[in-house]
Amino acid sequence: MSAADSGAAPHIAILGAGPAGVAAAYKLGARGFRVSVFERAAGPGGNSSSFPVAGVICDYGSHRFHPVAEPAVLADVKALLGEDLLLRPRHGRIRLGGRWIHFPLKPVDALINLPKPFAASLMLDAVVKRFRKAPEGPATFASVLEAGLGPTIARNFYFPYVRKLWGLAPEELAVTLAERRVSGSSVGRILAKMIRQLPGLRSPTAGRFYYPKKGFGQIITTMAERAAAQGAEFHYGAQVAGIEIEGGRAAAVAVETEAGRERVVADRILSTIPISTLVRLTGDAAPAPVQAAAKALRSRGMILIYLVLKTDRFTEYDAHYFPELSVPISRMSEPKNYSASREPAGRTVLCAELPADPGDRWWQMSDAELGEAYVGWLEAMGLPVTCAVLGTETRRLTHAYPVYDLDFQRHFSVMDDWLSGLEGLMTFGRQGLFAHDNTHHAFAMAYGAADCLDAQGGFDAGKWAGYRREFESHVVED
Numbered sequence: 001m002s003a004a005d006s007g008a009a010p011h012i013a014i015l016g017a018g019p020a021g022v023a024a025a026y027k028l029g030a031r032g033f034r035v036s037v038f039e040r041a042a043g044p045g046g047n048s049s050s051f052p053v054a055g056v057i058c059d060y061g062s063h064r065f066h067p068v069a070e071p072a073v074l075a076d077v078k079a080l081l082g083e084d085l086l087l088r089p090r091h092g093r094i095r096l097g098g099r100w101i102h103f104p105l106k107p108v109d110a111l112i113n114l115p116k117p118f119a120a121s122l123m124l125d126a127v128v129k130r131f132r133k134a135p136e137g138p139a140t141f142a143s144v145l146e147a148g149l150g151p152t153i154a155r156n157f158y159f160p161y162v163r164k165l166w167g168l169a170p171e172e173l174a175v176t177l178a179e180r181r182v183s184g185s186s187v188g189r190i191l192a193k194m195i196r197q198l199p200g201l202r203s204p205t206a207g208r209f210y211y212p213k214k215g216f217g218q219i220i221t222t223m224a225e226r227a228a229a230q231g232a233e234f235h236y237g238a239q240v241a242g243i244e245i246e247g248g249r250a251a252a253v254a255v256e257t258e259a260g261r262e263r264v265v266a267d268r269i270l271s272t273i274p275i276s277t278l279v280r281l282t283g284d285a286a287p288a289p290v291q292a293a294a295k296a297l298r299s300r301g302m303i304l305i306y307l308v309l310k311t312d313r314f315t316e317y318d319a320h321y322f323p324e325l326s327v328p329i330s331r332m333s334e335p336k337n338y339s340a341s342r343e344p345a346g347r348t349v350l351c352a353e354l355p356a357d358p359g360d361r362w363w364q365m366s367d368a369e370l371g372e373a374y375v376g377w378l379e380a381m382g383l384p385v386t387c388a389v390l391g392t393e394t395r396r397l398t399h400a401y402p403v404y405d406l407d408f409q410r411h412f413s414v415m416d417d418w419l420s421g422l423e424g425l426m427t428f429g430r431q432g433l434f435a436h437d438n439t440h441h442a443f444a445m446a447y448g449a450a451d452c453l454d455a456q457g458g459f460d461a462g463k464w465a466g467y468r469r470e471f472e473s474h475v476v477e478d
């Protein structure tokens, strides 16, 4: 007998307490559902968590809450954080042609600082764009970006950058990445973004981002606290180790904690863990092609290297972007500059994002070795460390970016089709839908999922299909 039949509130099991899982608990708890969240980490936040490194609050790489968030999501985040949510100007730099350019791009700065031959090639690309012939063969990330942006920016910026991020050549990446996941995938879009920065045309949030006083993760911990106050139960250190499928229905979840293994029966399971993990956890219930697709779908990992320096501040910039292949890191952020914090005095942290995969040469290096290499990369980029290095810490993410190779859509669809046919189970979130999405998108997905459940726990499949089409239009903000 389901909870709905007995008149009790439906019991919803949520797998994962990253932004998607927490936002689902927050929405459903508010409506009186019985909610249990299972998260293997010690707290909420997933890849959007914050934590102290030598007393400095740090994130998993550069994290900003983007003002383009859906109005309902933004309104909730503002209400939850109150005065702790700061609206900060973006102040980053990117290295192009050996020069530092403000990032996001600003028209005057770009005109003055871009190397002249580079700027001339850019302009020529824009002029000849309409006469350029479409490349032969199936479209790839490389062909779409080159057609949209021209060879200069595509080859000098995007191509080396994606090689670094995904470890693949641009020709080996799917067109989806360019069309739906790159916010500046055409000259028109980049120019429109730059023009929106001009005084007089600028909206109050153009070139700005929201950031909480206590780190990006404060958004998710505050939402989790509110969900808990509404009655949601959060179980941390709780690894989801199996999903029971019976008669085409997701019947129960096996959860492992320090206390042992427990079988949790729920009216509905909302999963935000990686879709391939979800499939694996169903064991032999998944047909062989679905199991094969789960093995084939790849995520890119990332090592975050936190260099602790004996100085108040290393630079005035929040982030430095390194598209060129001469250094392996893709971005460096200085966490204190995100919240304009002066605390702690006499110490700052520089966080480098090093795309890597478990088992590769970077993954096998010790923290000290990575710290030493990092100092060398900074020197090579013209940013020598002249103060004392107090230490290095690292954090290693196995699921940082979905890898959109040429076969990913086929593998994803095989899993998605099978999972969508199971009763009582939904998958969403960045990992759950294999989407290169921002935190506000993960929130929007959770809000959509919650909206598809009625008070008795019934599920509106047609509405969910509509939301899924909407999610396809998400474009990732850098």
Ligand SMILES: Cc1cc2nc3c(=O)[nH]c(=O)nc-3n(C[C@H](O)[C@H](O)[C@H](O)COP(=O)(O)OP(=O)(O)OC[C@H]3O[C@@H](n4cnc5c(N)ncnc54)[C@H](O)[C@@H]3O)c2cc1C
Residues within 6 Å of the ligand: 015, 016, 017, 018, 019, 020, 021, 038, 039, 040, 041, 044, 045, 046, 047, 048, 060, 061, 062, 063, 064, 065, 066, 238, 239, 240, 241, 272, 273, 274, 277, 302, 353, 399, 400, 401, 428, 429, 430, 431, 432, 437, 438, 439, 440, 442, 478
């Ligand atoms: C380097 C980097 C920079 C980023 N910058 C930004 C930014 O500036 N702005 C922005 O909006 N977004 C940014 N993002 C994206 C943001 O981090 C994600 O969109 C967001 O965290 C996705 O939330 P999620 O809940 O869908 O997934 P996740 O955050 O990945 O959460 C999934 C959760 O599931 C848990 N889990 C997995 N397996 C199990 C299991 N078997 N049992 C129990 N729990 C499990 C994990 O521990 C995790 O807590 C960035 C991401 C990266 C990697």
